[in-house]
Amino acid sequence: MSTPDPTGLAPGAVLGILGGGQLARMMALAAADLGVRAHIFAPEPDSPAFDVAARHTIGDYEDEAALARFADAVDVVTYEFENVPAATAAFLAARTPLHPGARALGLTQDRLNEKTFVAGLGLAVAPFRAVDSLADLEAAVGALGRPSILKTRRFGYDGKGQVKIAAETELSEAYEAIGHFPAILEGFVPFSREVSVVAARGIDGAFAAFDLCENEHRDHILAFTRVPARVSAPAALAAGEAARKIGAALGYVGVFAVEMFVVGESTDETVIVNEIAPRVHNSGHWTSEGAQTSQFHQHVRAVCGFPLGSAARRGRIEMENLIGDAGLRWRDLLAEPGAHLHLYGKRDARPGRKMGHVTRISPEAG
C-alpha cells in the first residue's frame, strides 16, 4: 500500500485508472510513454482501455474487495469520469493517493454545489435556483423567466437529464421529464460561443492552461473544437484566470476543464462559467499534436507528482469528433494530408458513440 500523500513517484510506478473508455485509453498510452504502467478498473469486459494497459480489473465500482486489491496494486489512482461514486472515491482515497481528490469529485457531481462554489469564488455564472419540488420549479421560473433550463443536480452529461423550459412548456411535464430528481433551474444566457479552458495543476501548485478552446456541439455532443477561440484577448485571459482560481480553490491535482459561455460584445465581451469537468476533456484532444505536452501526458505528470510540461500551442487547430458512422471514414482520413487520426478501438459504431477524432493543424496566420 502506498503512502497517502506522495511528493512524487518515479517511472515504473503503476497508475490506477477508474473507467475503461477512450479517455482512460489515451491516459494509459501517455503513461506508457513516460514509463508508467497503467492498471484499468472498469466493469465492462470489452473496455477499450484494456487493450493498452499493463493490467486490468473487471469489477463493479461498488465491489470493495476488488477495489481493495486494486488499491494495493497501484501507486496512485485517477479516473476518466466525474460520476465515480463518492463511496468508491472515499474507499480508495483511504488506501492510496487519489488525484484529483474527493473534494473536486464531490463538488462537480452536483450542479447546485458546483454553481454555488464557483459563484462563491466571485466568478460569473448563469442565474440559478435549486428545485426540489414542482412548487420550487414554479417559483424559480417566476424568478428567472423563460427560456430557462431545468437540469438534474447529478449524473447529467451530453445533454442527458435536462429539459428546456420554453414559452409553452408545461412545468409539471418538465419536472416529470427529469424524473422528479433534485434539480437546478438555470436562467437563459444569450451566449455567442461556447469555450473551454483545459488546464493542469501539479501537486506543487504549479498551473498550466492550454489555449482557450472554442467548441461546437451538435445534439448536445461535442462535434468540433477550434483553437484559438475567437474571443477578445481580455476575455481569454479572464477565462484562464477563472480556471486558475477554480483549480487553486479545489486544491486540484491533475487536468481539468472549465466549460464557459462567451457573452457580451466587443469590449464588453466576457465569460460565464458553465461547468467543471474534473478530468481530461474531449475539448483538449487536440493537444496530442497541437501542444508541446498533450493533456494526457500532462495529467499523468500531475497525478504522479512529475513536473508539468509546457502547454504551448503550435499552429491553428481543428479537432473533429468522429461520432457513430463517422469512424467509417478512416481510410479517407488516413489519406488526408495533415490530418491526425485517432481511433478508440471500439467494436460497435452505435449512433452518438464517440469512435475517434481527427486533428488538423494549419500554420498560424501571419
Added chain:
Amino acid sequence: MSTPDPTGLAPGAVLGILGGGQLARMMALAAADLGVRAHIFAPEPDSPAFDVAARHTIGDYEDEAALARFADAVDVVTYEFENVPAATAAFLAARTPLHPGARALGLTQDRLNEKTFVAGLGLAVAPFRAVDSLADLEAAVGALGRPSILKTRRFGYDGKGQVKIAAETELSEAYEAIGHFPAILEGFVPFSREVSVVAARGIDGAFAAFDLCENEHRDHILAFTRVPARVSAPAALAAGEAARKIGAALGYVGVFAVEMFVVGESTDETVIVNEIAPRVHNSGHWTSEGAQTSQFHQHVRAVCGFPLGSAARRGRIEMENLIGDAGLRWRDLLAEPGAHLHLYGKRDARPGRKMGHVTRISPEAG
C-alpha cells in the same frame, strides 16, 4: 487464418509483432492510436511491449505450436528485429501475411548477401570480400589493405561480431575473435559522417522517406540523431533514391532504414550504403514529434495496407538516446522546456541498455 495476400485490413485488425522490446512497444502504441490491436510474441516474460499490447504470448521463436496459435490469432505479422529465424518467418508466412517479407529478412540477415544485393543495384558499397577461412582472410586483407573490418556474416548488431584489422593485428587472432564464423572483410571507408534514411513502402508500392538523419555513435551504440543531416543536397537526394531503389527491389512493405557513410567533400560528396535494417529504427525515433507521421504509425499503416502518411518534418531535431543510467535524468528531462521524453518501461538500467530517448525540436533556421 487470414488470406495470404491482403489488399488491406481495417481498424479492429490484430497486428502480431515478434519481439517485445522498445520498438515493438512503440509499434503497439501507434497501432492502438489507429484502432489496431497488438499481439506481442516474445520469449522474455517481462518484455516491455507486453504492458501496452492487447494480448501477448510468451514463447520461443522455435515453438511451432505457439507460433501456429499466434498466427491464427492475428491478421498480419511484423517484427522488431532482423534476426528472426528464417524457419520462424517461413512458418508464419505460410499461415498469415508477414510484412516485411521473408526475402527482406533473409537478405539483411547476411552481410555478404546484403552487400552483394546492394552492389547489384548499382549502389556504392565499401569494397568487400567473403571470408570462410584464415586463408580467405589473408587474401582479403591483401586485396583490401589495412585498416579494414572483419565482420561475421550473421547476427551482428551494435558492434558485436566484428573486429578491426589494424596495422598490427594478427589475422589468426582476429579470425579467432569472431569465432571462425562465416565472415566478410570490408575495406576501410574514410567517411565524414554516418547518416541514415528511414523510409516506408506501402503494399501498393507507395514510397515515403523521412529527411536524412545524421547519427553519432558512442561505443558502437547510437547516441544522437540530428535532422536534417549536414550533407549537400545532391548527396541527400542520392541517399533517398538509394533507399527507394532498395525498397522497390525487395518488394518491401513497412518501414526500413538504410545506414550510409558520407564520403568525399564539396561537390564530390556522396553516400555509400553500409547496412539495411528491415524494421523501424532507432535513428527514426525523432519522428514521433518531429514528423507529420511517426515511423511507428507509418509502419503500422504500411503493414496493414493503410495509406502511408506524410513524412514531412517540422523544425530542427536532436534525438538523444538514454543509455544505462542516463534514464535516471528523467525528472530533469521532464522539466526541460521543449524536451519530449520517452521511457521504455524497462526495469533494470544495465550499462549499454537503451532505457529511453528524448527528442528536442527547435525552429527551422530562417
